[in-house]
Amino acid sequence: MSRISVPTTARLPSSSRVNPSSPIVTKTLGRLSRSSLISVALDWLDEDNLSLATPYLRPDQEDDDDEDDGDFYPPASSPKELREEYLSLQTRKGSKREILDRIITGDWRHGVSLYQLAIADLQYLYDHPTSQKWTAYKIVPLKSPTEDGNGEVQPPEIDKTSLCIPRFHPSLFLKSLQAQILPDIKAHYNLDRHKTLPLLILRIFVVDSPYNTPLSLSSSAGNIDTGSKTILIAFPDGSPTIFISKPTSTGPAGASESKSLRALLVEGIPKALSLPRQRVTLQSTSLTTRNLEELLERRGGTRGNAAGGGWSIYADEKVKESPLSTVLPSPPLSDAAEEEVEGNGDKKRKRLTVEERVTKRARLVAQARFGETGRVGDGKGVERVDLVMEDVFKRVGSTGNNTDKMDIDGEDEGDVDNSEHWRPSVRLTFHGSHVFAGIRQLVECGIIDGESMPGWMTGEEGVTIGAVRNGRIRGHKGAGL
Structure with missing residues (x-):
């Protein structure tokens, strides 16, 4: 008599296996390169992981000739033998x-475990660091709830004076987080240490099923192929910030379902991190990018969190000079620039041309405004910046007609009605592999005036979504600065 599947609040065990023919298995493994597939297989065959990634092996009592007959990939007799086979594949040429x-x-014909899928999924992230879109959230403490004059409990407010940050204990956090997820879905959790960055990555694989039995992972049930979603959460070392990726779905799930899952986690994570009388919440930092290194630079445990753009000299520990020293030469753009002159080896003072002086000043201004940030190839670029201009302009009217125009040079042209203000609907979107490096190049070329350029164009505010009012930027929906 078969067992009866009963809904449970327990999470999916890592040893649960998925049919190798399932689309989620072929998709997860198929996007890896040949070298990465071999590396993942060797990781599965490690002694510490064998209990969760046991391969299909030849039973001892069976005859070798009978077992190998008609089998294109004969099973190995032991994990050690199979590991040696994959090591030999590394030195041979072949196809993926x-x-x-x-x-x-062949070797995992009886099923691929959820742990194996997690390892393969994270390997793709290591091979393609910009494959995920991340959003940074700040962990902020809350005040204790208070009552108003009518005896009603008011929602807790953010405690801006508290320095208390909750400790992260993986097992307790996962147990508390599972309790916050809806009972009609099941999740598998896998924690992994990033190979090169100071990050702890939590992979959450969600299946739309109330059961944690093998039936919920079978292709016949349809749960894993049509209703599974994956989301990553990164915990940087020594920082009260977490990074949450955009959920990915294996089936035809709509964007609304992905947003619901993300909203559910944003609400459940602070509850899982909270302790008695130490409540916390997540606050958006308005920083979204595919570059994890940029997130660590802006919101990690480094000194560059509040020192972007030209202020980055304050965060550089390798610079021996005082950060109070000026970046521009004194006197700036002096005509007494010395330059080597070929010939007898004597040095002569050469007067710069107008074009050379303009180019030199543009480079110095870019150095002053950006510091050591915004350089092509530094690996810390953002791909998109969205801004809304909320600045108020004077409404300038013409005496000849009813046309209104904006005062560009600061001088009044026509009759000015100071009682009315004009706030045009202007949205700016910057695209590129490294937005602020592109702006820096435009400053160096003299296309953008670096001296009058607002600070948010250097990236020093550390936001990618914001609104500009009175020349200052603030985070989207009041978050950020």
């Missing part, structure tokens, strides 16, 4: 399809 078929139809 060969390794993929060997895993699916």
Whole structure:
């Protein structure tokens, strides 16, 4: 008699296996390169991981000839033998399809565990660091709830004076987070240390099923192929900030479902981190990018959190000079620039041309405004910046007609009605592999006036979504600065 599946609040065990023919298995493994597939297989065959990634092996009592007959990928007799086989594949040339078929139809023909899928999914992140879109959230403490004059409990407010940050204990956090997730879905959690960055990554694999039995992961049930979603949460070392990725779905799930899952986690994570009389919440920092290194630079445990743009000299510990020293030469753009002159080796003072002086000043201004940030190839770029201009302009009217125009040079043209203000609807979007490096290049070329350029164009505010009012930027919906 088969067991009865009963809904439970327990999470999906890491040892639960998925049919190798399932689309989620072929998609997760198929996007890896040949070298990455071999590396993942060797990781599965490590002694510490064998209990969660046991391969299909030849039973001892069976005859070798009978077992190998008609089997394109004969099973190995031990994990050690299989590991040596994959080590030999590293030194041989071949196709990715060969390794993929060997895993699916040979060595793990009886199923791929959720732990194995998690390892393969994270390997793709290491191979393609910009494959995920991350948003930074700040962990802020809350005040104790208070009562108003009518005896009603008021919602807790943010405690701006508290320095208390909750400690992160993985097992307790996962247990508390599972209690916050809806009972009609099941999740598998996997924690992994980033290979190169000071991050702890939590991978959450969600299945739309109230059961944690193998039936919920079978293709016949349809839960894993049509209703599964994956989301990543990164915990940087020594920082009261977490990074949450955009959920990815394996089925035709709409954007609303992904947003609901993300909203559910944003609401459940602070509850899982909270302790008695130490409540916390998540606050958006209005910083979204695909670059984890940029997130760590702006919101990690480094000194560069509040020192962007030209202020980055204050955060550089390698600079021996005082940060109070000026960046521009004194006197600036002096005509007494010395330059080597070919010939007898004597040095002569050469007067710069007008074009050379303009170019030199533009480079110095860019250095002053950006510091050591915004450089092409530094690996700390953002791909998109969205801004809304909320500045108020004077309404300038013409005496000849009813046309209104904006006062660009600061001088009044026509009759000015100071009682009315004009706030045009202007939205700015910057696209590129490194937005602020592109702006820096435009300053160096003299296309953008670096001296009158607002600070938010250097990236020193550390936001990618914001509104500009009175020349100052604030985070989207009041978050950020």
